[in-house]
Amino acid sequence: MRALFLALIVLCGLAVALCFAGLAFKKEKPGKASWYVFLAYFAAHSLFLVLWGFTVKRLPLSNQFEFASAFAWGVALMLLVLRSRLKADWLNAVIMPAALLILTYAALQNMSTGDLMPALRSAWFGIHIGSAVFAYSAFVAAGCIGLRYALQVKRGAEEKDRQMRQLDYLSYRLVAFGFLFLTVVILSGAIWAEDAWGSFWAWDPKEVWALITWIIYAVYLHLRLRQGRSGLKMAWFLIVAVPVVLFTFAGVNTLLPGMHSYG
Amino acid sequence: MNKLMKTLRSMRFGILLLILIAALSVVGTLLPQGRQFLPWYAQRYAQGVYHILYQLKIYDIYHSWYFQLLVALLCLNLSLCSWTRLQAVRKGRLGERERAAALPDREMLSPRELEELRGKLRALHCREERIGETSVFFKNGFGRYGSFLTHLALLLTVILGAAALTLPSEQELGGVVGETLKLKDGTAITVEDFTMTDPEGGLDYASKLRICLPDGRESGEREIRVNHPTGFGKYKIYQWSWGLRGSVEVWDEYNQETRVFPLEEMSFITADGVNGVEYIGVAEATHRGEDDPEGGTTYTAYQIYVVEDGTTEMRFMGSGESLEAGGLHFTFRYPYYPIFLIKEMSPTVNALLIAVFALLVLALAVTFFFNPVLVKVDGEGCAVAGPRPEYMRMLLSSWLETERGEEET
Numbered sequence: 001m002r003a004l005f006l007a008l009i010v011l012c013g014l015a016v017a018l019c020f021a022g023l024a025f026k027k028e029k030p031g032k033a034s035w036y037v038f039l040a041y042f043a044a045h046s047l048f049l050v051l052w053g054f055t056v057k058r059l060p061l062s063n064q065f066e067f068a069s070a071f072a073w074g075v076a077l078m079l080l081v082l083r084s085r086l087k088a089d090w091l092n093a094v095i096m097p098a099a100l101l102i103l104t105y106a107a108l109q110n111m112s113t114g115d116l117m118p119a120l121r122s123a124w125f126g127i128h129i130g131s132a133v134f135a136y137s138a139f140v141a142a143g144c145i146g147l148r149y150a151l152q153v154k155r156g157a158e159e160k161d162r163q164m165r166q167l168d169y170l171s172y173r174l175v176a177f178g179f180l181f182l183t184v185v186i187l188s189g190a191i192w193a194e195d196a197w198g199s200f201w202a203w204d205p206k207e208v209w210a211l212i213t214w215i216i217y218a219v220y221l222h223l224r225l226r227q228g229r230s231g232l233k234m235a236w237f238l239i240v241a242v243p244v245v246l247f248t249f250a251g252v253n254t255l256l257p258g259m260h261s262y263g
Numbered sequence: 264m265n266k267l268m269k270t271l272r273s274m275r276f277g278i279l280l281l282i283l284i285a286a287l288s289v290v291g292t293l294l295p296q297g298r299q300f301l302p303w304y305a306q307r308y309a310q311g312v313y314h315i316l317y318q319l320k321i322y323d324i325y326h327s328w329y330f331q332l333l334v335a336l337l338c339l340n341l342s343l344c345s346w347t348r349l350q351a352v353r354k355g356r357l358g359e360r361e362r363a364a365a366l367p368d369r370e371m372l373s374p375r376e377l378e379e380l381r382g383k384l385r386a387l388h389c390r391e392e393r394i395g396e397t398s399v400f401f402k403n404g405f406g407r408y409g410s411f412l413t414h415l416a417l418l419l420t421v422i423l424g425a426a427a428l429t430l431p432s433e434q435e436l437g438g439v440v441g442e443t444l445k446l447k448d449g450t451a452i453t454v455e456d457f458t459m460t461d462p463e464g465g466l467d468y469a470s471k472l473r474i475c476l477p478d479g480r481e482s483g484e485r486e487i488r489v490n491h492p493t494g495f496g497k498y499k500i501y502q503w504s505w506g507l508r509g510s511v512e513v514w515d516e517y518n519q520e521t522r523v524f525p526l527e528e529m530s531f532i533t534a535d536g537v538n539g540v541e542y543i544g545v546a547e548a549t550h551r552g553e554d555d556p557e558g559g560t561t562y563t564a565y566q567i568y569v570v571e572d573g574t575t576e577m578r579f580m581g582s583g584e585s586l587e588a589g590g591l592h593f594t595f596r597y598p599y600y601p602i603f604l605i606k607e608m609s610p611t612v613n614a615l616l617i618a619v620f621a622l623l624v625l626a627l628a629v630t631f632f633f634n635p636v637l638v639k640v641d642g643e644g645c646a647v648a649g650p651r652p653e654y655m656r657m658l659l660s661s662w663l664e665t666e667r668g669e670e671e672t
Contacts, residue, residue: 118467118489162660169657176631183627187620190424196490198501198604200427200616203325205292215285219278225410225651226274256292 001055002111004048005069009107011041012072012100019092031089038096042076049073056113061129062120064253068106071249074137075099078174082141086170094144102140105250124192131184132249138178139217139238139245145171146238159231168230171238172221179217186210197259206260209248216241271336272343280337287333291324298322334421341418348411355650360401363637364394368644370659376666380645383662389636397641407650409630416623423616427609435503437602439510441523446605449477450498455484457601459505468505470601474498487603494608503604507545509565510600514592523596526565533570538589541568545598548579565595 015038022031049070052060060066079095082088116125149167157164189207190200201207220237223229253260270276295303300322305313320327372380381398385391389400436452438444444452456471467488474482474495482495492501509526515534524532526542533539548564564579571588580586585594637649638659647655 121467122490162664166657166661169653173631180624180627180631184624187624191617191620192490194427194613195492196501198433198492198499198503198606200424203291203296208288208292212285212288215281219281222274222278252292 001048001052004044004051005107005111008041008045008048009100009103011037011044012076012096012103015041015092016096016100019096023093031092034092034096035083035089038076038079038092042073042080045069045073045076058116059126059130061125061133062116063110063112064250065106065109065111067129067133068102068109068250070133071136072099072102072106074133075102075140078137078141082170086166090148091145094148095141098140098144119196122192122195124188124195128185128188128192131181131188135178135181135185136245136249138174138181139213140242142171142174142178143238143242143245145174146235149235150232150239153232153235165230168234171235172224172230175217175220175238179214179221182210182214182217186214202259204258204260205256206248206252206258209244209252209256213241213244213248216244268343271339272347273340274344277337277340277344280333280340284330284333284337287324287330290321294321294324296323296325334425338418338421341414341421345411345414345418348414352407352411356404356407359637359648360392360399361394363399363401363639363646363648364397366639366646366648368639368641369646370663371644372663376663377640377642377645379666380640380659380662384638384640387636389638397639400636400638400640401649402636403633404635406629406633406635409626409628409633412626413623413630416619416626419619420616420623423612423619427612427616433604433606435602435604437506437508437600439508439523439525439600440596441510441512442525444603446498450496451475452500452603452605454601457505457597457599459599468502468601470502470603472500474500494610497607499606499608501604501606502601504602505599506602507563507598508600509542509545509598510596511540511542511565512594512596514594516590516592531570532591532593534590538571539591540586540588540593541570543567543577546579548581563598565598 015034018030018034018037022028022034049060052066052069056062061070075095076099079091079099082091082095145167149164149171152164152167153159159165186207189210193202193207194200220234220241223237224234252258301317304316304322308316316322319329324330381400384400387402389402392399392401434446436444438452438454440454440457442454444454446452451474453473453475454470455473457468459468469486469488472482472485472487472493474485474493476496480496482493485493485495485500487493487500487502489502492499494500510523511526511532512521512523513532514521517534524530528542528544531539531541543566545563546566548562548566562581564581567578567580569576569578569586569588578586580593580595582595582597585592587593634651634654635649636655637647637652638655639646639648645659647659649655
């Protein structure tokens with residue numbers, strides 16, 4: 001399984017390299033090849049998750065390695081969904097590297113196949129952690145689009161341009177999707193915590209940072225929906241919010257141990 | 264007064280409160296929380312700084328007066344926002360189609376494009392209303408209430424959540440199999456059985472309990488395990504953890520009676536005051552096979568002294584093993600015991616809170632994915648109206664671009 005996982009990194013890395021080669025040399029072929037390699041990577045990663053799930057006999061979401069792997073898969077899935085709706089090759093250049101980075105982080109984690117600890121044996125396990133995969137992936141994808149937006153503005157693109165407005169709207173839709181899922185993460189976690197720990201909320205660092213992430217995106221949504229803010233400032237908002245998401249995902253487990261420290 | 268009300272219900276004030284709550288929450292995760300960490304603060308900070316931190320209740324920031332004040336202000340802001348929003352939605356819905364019909368065209372379309380647009384709007388399941396010569400296409404009117412419902416659900420979540428967190432009292436109690444735990448109000452919890460799927464308890468562990476309330480009502484046998492608590496009367500009992508504690512079943516030959524004793528270290532069980540068993544503790548012992556003197560299996564065993572006829576012999580007894588000393592027959596029981604978390608609960612608050620959670624998710628889905636659509640189409644062009652026209656404008660411009668692009672080619 002380790003070999004298969006390393007193969008995933010190689011495939012994803014190759015897709016990223018081809019994508020950047022296409023951009024650097026302004027050729028179409030490497031860009032196309034990059035997309036096909038990425039599709040192969042996504043298929044292989046999906047297969048890996050299924051095989052890993054069969055090996056450990058549970059949903060492959062219980063430790064940092066498994067979650068990071070699923071997170072990278074989620075980011076790749078976001079790219080596929082976006083590409084199916086939008087004919088924009090540039091999406092590859094901003095989202096593929098994000099998937100590769102998360103995949104590399106996963107490779108640095110302990111690939112243990114141990115049994116699920118009692119606290120994790122619950123029907124809420126899949127809903128709570130599965131929603132987190134989608135929420136974090138959507139936020140990272142939104143941040144990548146924000147980055148693209150900021151780069152385009154720097155290159156002189158008009159913010160009123162239809163494509164720029166489309167970018168802005170797309171990032172908002174991703175945040176809305178992620179926000180809904182992050183809400184599900186927090187609420188399902190609260191119900192689960194009541195069953196397992198006897199309290200809906202225990203001010204555990206992971207809970208608190210999930211709440212902080214939720215507040216940050218709630219502020220974004222208020223600014224966008226109520227005050228009609230859009231454009232470069234909101235793109236920067238999304239870029240700056242990504243490190244908070246990543247800290248909630250990885251930093252809390254490493255630096256702030258608590259009830260969510262499962263390895 | 265009006266200015267104060269305006270501030271209290273403003274979105275800026277709400278955002279400011281959220282940012283302050285988030286900032287204090289960050290502090291709470293970076294500094295250790297709980298009274299038990301007071302010495303940590305005393306050791307780390309000078310007397311004066313420590314005094315300030317103590318007064319600010321930094322060691323328990325989430326229960327400090329200023330944190331609670333912020334949450335209370337947020338509740339006030341949410342209530343006022345919800346009310347204002349509801350009023351705005353109700354006002355906005357009145358005559359919205361007539362207002363849309365009166366809008367000037369934003370996009371001029373050819374007759375063919377107008378026909379196709381009508382077809383597309385019908386395909387999107389939009390309903391059509393004719394107002395004079397103009398058609399107004401609309402759908403997802405209830406999407407307007409999404410934001411109001413979201414704020415209402417958030418408000419209820421905070422209020423009910425606070426009630427759920429502050430109402431119940433809790434205690435941790437543990438007991439060996441056969442022991443009856445008495446709560447303050449006279450409720451008795453008898454531990455009928457405790458099992459672990461592996462000696463380290465890493466896989467799963469479960470207890471069987473019988474609960475008897477002060478009014479005499481009995482629960483019957485209930486099994487609890489991690490993630491599967493049981494509720495009876497006003498109590499909810501959680502399988503919290505487990506511990507190591509010996510207990511022994513003693514059959515007294517002389518009195519013909521059997522009793523179970525939870526063992527304390529250095530306790531001596533005897534019938535005649537001289538002969539019997541002295542309990543030292545529970546220890547790891549290794550059982551070695553004859554053909555494998557180096558290996559063997561490790562198990563948890565009772566370390567005891569058997570005192571009989573003036574001699575003392577140290578022995579290790581496994582769970583289920585028996586011995587006889589001084590007319591007493593000792594059978595050593597499973598040395599693990601369950602630890603429970605017993606909480607007073609309010610089933611109504613819990614049920615309401617879960618219902619509000621569901622409402623919040625639903626309301627968010629309505630807010631984000633059921634955009635109210637209001638499109639005016641007349642003989643020359645169209646205009647998008649409604650509270651959130653961005654989605655339809657995006658759809659329209661993207662369709663027109665494709666349409667006109669195809670035409671050019």
